[in-house]
Each structure stands twice: as C-alpha cells, then as structure tokens.
Amino acid sequence: MKQIVIISGKGGTGKTVITGAFAALAKNKVMADCDVDAADLHLLLQPKIKERHDFRSGLSASIDKKICQQCGKCIAACRFNAISDSFVIDCVSCEGCGFCSHICPVQAIKMNENLAGEWFISETRFGPMVHAKLGIAEENSGKLVSLVRKQAKELAEKGNYDWIIIDGAPGIGCPVIASLSGIDCAIVVTEPTLSGLHDALRVIEVTKHFNVPSRLVINKYDLNPDMSKKIEEHCAKNKISLIGKVRFDKAVVEAMVEGKTIMEYKDTLVKDEIRKIWGKLQV
C-alpha cells in the first residue's frame, strides 16, 4: 500500500482539485482530507457520513470565582496572556499548559478537556474517505491530522487497499509536518508565480528535512509561460523532479461549482494532463 499527500506551501494553487482528480483515477484507494482547518475535498466527493466521532484534545483552564482570592499569581505566570485582569480565562489564547492551576494557592483553577473538533469515516462514489472538522479557532490541528491518517491507514490495511490519497494543508507548519510521516511521495502543486515558487521551494525543503520524496506539478502553467519556464529551469538545476504541468481552464471552476471532480466533467486538456501525471506515479 502506498501513501501520497498533495501539498503546496502556498494556498490556492490547486491541491484539492488535483486530489479530487486522483480520487477519480485511482482504483482501490482510501481518501483522506488532512486540511482539517479549511477542508474542501468533501465539496467534490460529497461523502455520506457513516461514522462520526468527537476529537477531544488539549485542555482549557477555568477559574472558580467563588474560590479565587484574586492574588494575581496566575496572571503573572501565564505566558500566553490568557487571563484577564478581571480573572477571566480567554479560551482562545489558553494553550492548556495548566501552569496556572498548579500555582494557584487556593486551587481555584480547573483544567477541562476541550472538544476540539470532529472526525468522520464516510463513503463516497470513489470509495471510503476519512475526514475531519477542527472546531472554530481550535488548536492541535497536527494531532487531528495524525488521527485522520491513522484511521485511513487502518481502513486501508483492513480492506487491502493499494493507495491512501491525502489532501494536505497549505503552509509548512504542524498540520503539514503531521501529514508527511511515512509518506511514499509528496506531490507539491505550485503555480507560475514568484509567490508560488517561493512557497513550493520552502515546502520541498520540509519534505527533504523529513526524508520524504517529492514531485512538483505546475498548475495553471499557461497563465505565465515565462515563469513556468523559469520554474522548470530551476527544477532541472536543483534536482527537483517535475512530474507534470496542468493548464488553466475555467472548466475546473465550473466542475467545482457542480460538485464534480474535473475527471467527471466535460472534455478538457486538463484531464489528459492530470491523467499523465497519475500514470507517472504508478511507476
């Protein structure tokens, strides 16, 4: 069984569009959406939720006003500025370290477990899918990514699936790092812009740091052919494996509006280009 993740560094380069297309092309696979704080893959795959689970993670402090003597020790100790001058905890800032609860001389502070989101096992027209929804303004997205991946892996092993295809998050921080462990190949989707290249190079550095092989895709390459050429030259010079280029076509947005992957939509060269990339991933 092989695990691939689609990442980009910069947001909006087309990760989910490519992931959706792979979902339509791959046989015998489990899909996983690991962009847990702004998940979009469900809009293309329309999963029917079979199992729904709470994601409990992290702690938040709360102060019992009846016991609190307002000595201020907790305010001085908190490094996250999460306790106001009127001794109210700001749950959004609180990182749940519990320092305040330990140093409170009258034990007025309790730590409570957070309900930080939900995760789901679903069925789609392309097979099973594991996905999640991080609670609003919650933390621990890395942990939720790891949880989604663990479930996807169990499902794939049990059902003897050949692939796990993972839609990743933008950036290079904790959700991305959590999506890279044990991956066979990271597909980095970029666009022919200076920002796209800059960000792709940073995320490729991250894949190298964790010893994960990566392949680059230039999406919407014809929006700036000169820049695409520059990216190609850069890849050749720096031994970055360019696996394909996909053109810009409004049909991609139209398909999205209809809740379809591009592979299920009307004929466009985009389909051939993505099919070619998928073919190369088989070797």
Next chain:
Amino acid sequence: MIISIASGKGGTGKTTIAVNLALSIDNVQFLDCDVEEPNAHIFLKPRINRQEKAFILVPEIDNSKCVYCGKCAKVCVYNAIAVLPGQEGKKGTALVFAHLCHGCGACSALCPKKAIKEVNREIGVVESGNCGKIEFVHGKLNIGEAMSPPLIRQVKEHIDPKKTVIIDAPPGTSCPVVVSVKGSDFCVLVTEPTPFGLNDLILAAEVLKKLAISFGVVINRSDLGNDKTEKYCKQENIPILMRIPFKKEIAMAYSKGEPIVKAFPEYKKYFLELFNTIRNGKI
C-alpha cells in the same frame, strides 16, 4: 488602527489586498504574519536593516541537581519531558523533547530542586526594514519547525500604535490565524466566489465572530464561480467592501511580483476607498 487581512482558504488574494492597501495610504506599518510562507516581501521588496532571531524558552535539566522525582514530566501536558527514576544506586534519566515544548515555563517554576533552567531554542527570524515610507516587518519560520504562533507573537511585538498597521495573516482557521488577527480593530476577509472559497469564508467568519472582531469581505476574481458568496454575505449582513474581477493582466502582474497599484495606478483610488470605508466605520 490595526487592520488584518485573512481568508480561510489560501490563494484568494490576502497578500494582494494587504500590499495594495498599504501602498495606497499614508503612515503605514506592514506586518507579514504568514510566517510559514511569507510572500509580501516579494511585492514590497523592502530594504531589510534588522534581523533578530526568534526563540522560544525550553527547559534544560541540570543533572547535578535533579533527583528524578518526575514532577516536571507530570506537569508537562505536551509530553515534552520524560523522567526515568534511578534504581539500585544507578542514576535516573531526564529527557527533554524540545520540539514538543510550548514554552509555558511550568516545569522550571515547579521543580522542587530548582534543577531546570530555561534556555533559548531558535524557531525562526524576524526581519524588519522599510520600503519607501512603509515600515515593514515579517517573520520566517525555520524549515521543519511545527509551531508558528510564538514567532507570530514576536512579529506583532513590533506593532507601532501610532501608525495604520496592516497585518497579512496566514490561511486557515486555527491557532496561527487566531494569533495573527487577535487585537485587530477590523479584519478584511478575502474570498473567491467558488464553493471552496465560500466554505472556508464561512469558517473564517465564525472565527472572527468568536473573537468579536468586526469584519467585511473582499471578493476577488468576482466574475468566476457562482453567486452564492454574494447571497451568503447579504443573508448574514456581512458588508462586501470590494469586488475585483478576474483579469489576465492582474494575474500576470501578480505572477511577476508586481503590485496592482504599480501596474495599474488607477486602482489606487479603489484601495483608498476601501481604507476610508473601514476607517470611517461606514459598515
């Protein structure tokens, strides 16, 4: 006043709006808080004249004082310390996993033998400078580093309250976004009128409601996709501050790192209008 630019979905045009707004008004300070993938410098080309390394405090255990009681491991909710007690005259072991540490300081303060001191661990760099009259600050997270919030906080320590502060936030809805937009007087949410854009706009709007920050929406590439974003904003009474149609020339300028108002000076008045709408609170 502090104006932050956020989005939920990546690649909708946060940096474009932030940069062009900054270039259209006076007395500005620009903070790029997308420390995982900072891009504003590509457009503003600032002269950097100051670099400070950014650190978080992590524990260092003095083995000559440690009695391996395990108190530090017990208080650390992030599992960043493991302690094995000594046995049969043999010394114990105390291990620190620095990459898991959030720097809360509980272990060192609560150690009964005062055997833990806090030392700096580098997580990135904060660079500041200027581009013309704009004061510029951004953070760059080190490759392989998972936690961006401490670095974002350090970028925000540079805030000059005498200026109009423009904050370019990262995509998503979790802790890096919350830390970036917290304390803003107003937040501009940049979206595109596609199902992905709308799905993530709704999540981002929830975050801002939770943080009690007033906000409005800029619809980028406003002629692509469908009209559901407009309908959503109307229904929720969210002001639409600006619409920017998709233009190949704008996309081309963007791809080369050229701000819209430099390539098409006639756009300056729209960004000035955007600023005046926000400042005068006519929303």
